[in-house]
Amino acid sequence: MKTIENVSRRSFLKGLGIGSGALVLAVNFPEFVGMPKAIAAGQVSKFEPSVYVHINSDNTVGIVVHRSEMGQGIRTSIPMIVADELEADWQQVKVIQGLGDKKYGSQNTDGSRSVRRFYFPLREAGATARTMLEQAAAQQWKVPVEQVFAKEGYIHHRSSGKKIAFGELVEAAASLPVPDPQTLTLKESKDFNFIGKSDVALVDGHDIVTGNTTYGYDVDLPGMEYVVIARPPVLASALESFDASKAKAIKGVIDVVALDNLQEPPLFKPLGGVAVIAKNSWAAMQGRDALDIKWKVSEHKVYNTDTYKQMLKDSCDNAEAVLRKKGDVDTALASADKVLAGEYYVPELIHVPMEPPAAAAHFHDGQFDIWACTQTPQSAQNTVATLLNVAPEKVNINVTLLGGGFGRKSKPDFIVEAALMSKRRGKPVKVLWTREDEIKNGYYHAVSYQKIKAALGPNNEVNAWKHDVALPTISSTFAKGANVIGGEADLGLIDMPYDIANVQCAAGKATAHTRIGWLRSVTNINQAFAICSFADELARNAGEDPKDYLLKLIGKDRQINLAEENAKYGNYGEPMEKYPIDTARLKNVVERVAKMSAWDKPRAEGKALGIAVHRSFVSYVACVAEVSKKADGKIKVDKVWLSVDCGTAVNPERIRSQMEGAAVFGVSIAFFGELTAKDGVIEQSNFHDYPIARIADSPVTVVDIVESDDLPGGVGEPGVPPVVPAITNAIYELTGTRYRELPLNKMGIV
Amino acid sequence: MITLTVNGKQHQYDDDENMPLLWALRDILNYKGTKYGCGKGLCGACTVHLNGQPIRSCATPVSVVGDQKITTIEGLSENGDHPVQEAWQELNVPQCGYCQSGQIMSAVALLKSNPSPTDEQIDIAMSGNICRCGTYERIRKAIHRAAQLKIDVKEQS
Ligand code: FES
Ligand code: FES
Numbered sequence: 001m002k003t004i005e006n007v008s009r010r011s012f013l014k015g016l017g018i019g020s021g022a023l024v025l026a027v028n029f030p031e032f033v034g035m036p037k038a039i040a041a042g043q044v045s046k047f048e049p050s051v052y053v054h055i056n057s058d059n060t061v062g063i064v065v066h067r068s069e070m071g072q073g074i075r076t077s078i079p080m081i082v083a084d085e086l087e088a089d090w091q092q093v094k095v096i097q098g099l100g101d102k103k104y105g106s107q108n109t110d111g112s113r114s115v116r117r118f119y120f121p122l123r124e125a126g127a128t129a130r131t132m133l134e135q136a137a138a139q140q141w142k143v144p145v146e147q148v149f150a151k152e153g154y155i156h157h158r159s160s161g162k163k164i165a166f167g168e169l170v171e172a173a174a175s176l177p178v179p180d181p182q183t184l185t186l187k188e189s190k191d192f193n194f195i196g197k198s199d200v201a202l203v204d205g206h207d208i209v210t211g212n213t214t215y216g217y218d219v220d221l222p223g224m225e226y227v228v229i230a231r232p233p234v235l236a237s238a239l240e241s242f243d244a245s246k247a248k249a250i251k252g253v254i255d256v257v258a259l260d261n262l263q264e265p266p267l268f269k270p271l272g273g274v275a276v277i278a279k280n281s282w283a284a285m286q287g288r289d290a291l292d293i294k295w296k297v298s299e300h301k302v303y304n305t306d307t308y309k310q311m312l313k314d315s316c317d318n319a320e321a322v323l324r325k326k327g328d329v330d331t332a333l334a335s336a337d338k339v340l341a342g343e344y345y346v347p348e349l350i351h352v353p354m355e356p357p358a359a360a361a362h363f364h365d366g367q368f369d370i371w372a373c374t375q376t377p378q379s380a381q382n383t384v385a386t387l388l389n390v391a392p393e394k395v396n397i398n399v400t401l402l403g404g405g406f407g408r409k410s411k412p413d414f415i416v417e418a419a420l421m422s423k424r425r426g427k428p429v430k431v432l433w434t435r436e437d438e439i440k441n442g443y444y445h446a447v448s449y450q451k452i453k454a455a456l457g458p459n460n461e462v463n464a465w466k467h468d469v470a471l472p473t474i475s476s477t478f479a480k481g482a483n484v485i486g487g488e489a490d491l492g493l494i495d496m497p498y499d500i501a502n503v504q505c506a507a508g509k510a511t512a513h514t515r516i517g518w519l520r521s522v523t524n525i526n527q528a529f530a531i532c533s534f535a536d537e538l539a540r541n542a543g544e545d546p547k548d549y550l551l552k553l554i555g556k557d558r559q560i561n562l563a564e565e566n567a568k569y570g571n572y573g574e575p576m577e578k579y580p581i582d583t584a585r586l587k588n589v590v591e592r593v594a595k596m597s598a599w600d601k602p603r604a605e606g607k608a609l610g611i612a613v614h615r616s617f618v619s620y621v622a623c624v625a626e627v628s629k630k631a632d633g634k635i636k637v638d639k640v641w642l643s644v645d646c647g648t649a650v651n652p653e654r655i656r657s658q659m660e661g662a663a664v665f666g667v668s669i670a671f672f673g674e675l676t677a678k679d680g681v682i683e684q685s686n687f688h689d690y691p692i693a694r695i696a697d698s699p700v701t702v703v704d705i706v707e708s709d710d711l712p713g714g715v716g717e718p719g720v721p722p723v724v725p726a727i728t729n730a731i732y733e734l735t736g737t738r739y740r741e742l743p744l745n746k747m748g749i750v
Numbered sequence: 751m752i753t754l755t756v757n758g759k760q761h762q763y764d765d766d767e768n769m770p771l772l773w774a775l776r777d778i779l780n781y782k783g784t785k786y787g788c789g790k791g792l793c794g795a796c797t798v799h800l801n802g803q804p805i806r807s808c809a810t811p812v813s814v815v816g817d818q819k820i821t822t823i824e825g826l827s828e829n830g831d832h833p834v835q836e837a838w839q840e841l842n843v844p845q846c847g848y849c850q851s852g853q854i855m856s857a858v859a860l861l862k863s864n865p866s867p868t869d870e871q872i873d874i875a876m877s878g879n880i881c882r883c884g885t886y887e888r889i890r891k892a893i894h895r896a897a898q899l900k901i902d903v904k905e906q907s
Contacts, residue, residue: 071846202844211782211822211824658845
């Protein structure tokens, strides 16, 4: 399969806003397996990948962004990559949001992989267009192509100083054969105009500050009805009866209808319940609140956080699924001079993107036109097609801006609800989730319990590491009864990077009672919390400096080969040869973050530091947190330093902002994040009982990006995991108390 | 029938008078720059100005507003060049951007009453506005920058 085709004359370009006579290149991307495996097992089917660059005769350069913008800056970063190789002037770039279509390849915007997966294909796309424009100019001037070069939107002739604008060459360029990718010359990194530079303003910046943006919540279709749904408080409960008389009496309420009950597994299916249809959002919300509903409560009513926690704890002791095994931990533990143990608990968490899920749909002429804040338009397309019995080609998914995603919006259940309701009503509808809906009926980050034991020798050297975990698995969302983790183990558990002779990681069973999903950084959150906390505990036990000890634990420079240790490691879908677990890079970020935070210097009275390092999404991030006690005795995170090695840093400005966001996200988890269940019902409902870090909780954040020509790694997620243990390790330094359970506000210290 | 004055423009409103201003703005009058985040006065995404004072439009019924002057993000400036908007762009404050209309409206109100606030004063004034993406540090910086820009504007004029 050719990777780049000249498709200037193809009919399917209609509707993309591309003028005739434009030079259009289609880039085919290699197919890949996503991560975690459990996620891929869900809805993702096969793709025929491609993305488009076009240059119009009016000199504009259209670049299709086929990934979803949710704050990571991808609508800026993708055009930067293409425009750089193309030698376009930034002013001529027009960003076009791609519809959900398998021709783009994976559009599943999660797993921190938009730049990682598409960096080279996008550069090739730009270089191909540039090369063809150069050839067209050379032909026109009747000079050898070696004598011309592209710069800032023009092709220049070296000796004569002549130049011609891209737009004037498109007609000629469009008739040329596409050069063999082998013949393309990609730019050297020293010649980059945009890649690696921090001065490109956000593509959507002006629209955001003027309120001129369209998120899923903002979509407005002519004649549209508003829908708010009362979903079962306990997962998979059936509707017994409902009284809609009060709801219907509310001004603006049009109708109230029952939805089909959910049959497990949940997948991305609607949860069922009762839908209120109204003339505006407010009436729909009021109507929903006025419903009187009786549920046939499902078996999941047994879910209570207290007893569940005990169950998880016990399950760790019966962790039979061995996921990594090196040497013999049991013998080492039995013959140890000393055994150190730690138990860690991280509660159930939820995404709370500032914009709750929302989708608008219009079913007409046998097809669905849909607008949604989705991280994964193709999964939305396929799920709607499957559940509503139409061909995927009959489902058009328009991707709006996302008011945050964090993994919630890669589950298209809310989009199916909109499609379903539009079909039922025969009208355009918009389904809105309230904040309460988002918290009470989510796809949750699994509550987890973990036990780590280390066998120590006479000089406190670590001879064995035994890590047992228990948590409900994401797989249960896709296969009823699944009760042992799969892909979650690859996210910071089995890839523990310390150099220890005997290692064993194992998982116990846990039955899920809510929909388990993935939240930014996924199980790296809890697994890094346990591992990085325990490393600190080992250091304290040995009476050594935590940073020095951490470097010693990581050990010599090497690439860790987990296959030799009976572990099947997914490596975020990347080959190990290209993206090894490289301990030298891990140590490097530790050294750098120590240096920038002046780790070795004594702190002012009442301040203390903690350190942690973690590799995830094939990037390496080390964090130092500085904490202090406020006048009221409560603890505050004053400052966070992050050193990140994500390989080639395409958009350092957005990498910095992602790291700043990660620090705040980490504070939210450490301080506040906790959902609890009572009789199967999630007890929290809004920001008053599920608090998020506010500005006063937000640390000053200093970010260091390692300069590197290595392959680009993830950015959106890797910042979060080390932040939480860096904070609790700092609190230990400050107070002498070790916090192994989150969140800290429950302990009354924040 | 109520006459609502939004960004200097008058609108006849004859829907539910108990409807929070947020929904009247968004669904009835089509000012979608003002966002919903919680509906309970907890997050600040819906912040607009009523006679220049910041209010939570999700918790303010239309009946209470009456004929008072409402300013939304769309009405802050003609061309998006209010010093706060400029500072926000200069520092690339937004991530997803969803909370930012509310943040900007709160920041504008703060600077009106306190032209050069300290970090602590910023933290207090902005405490009602949640940003899940975590742009707080840049918000602080951008407010300082806007304060600077405002002074520059004044000195020029
Ligand atoms: S929507 Fe009004 S404060 Fe949250
Ligand atoms: S920028 Fe996303 S919530 Fe603030």
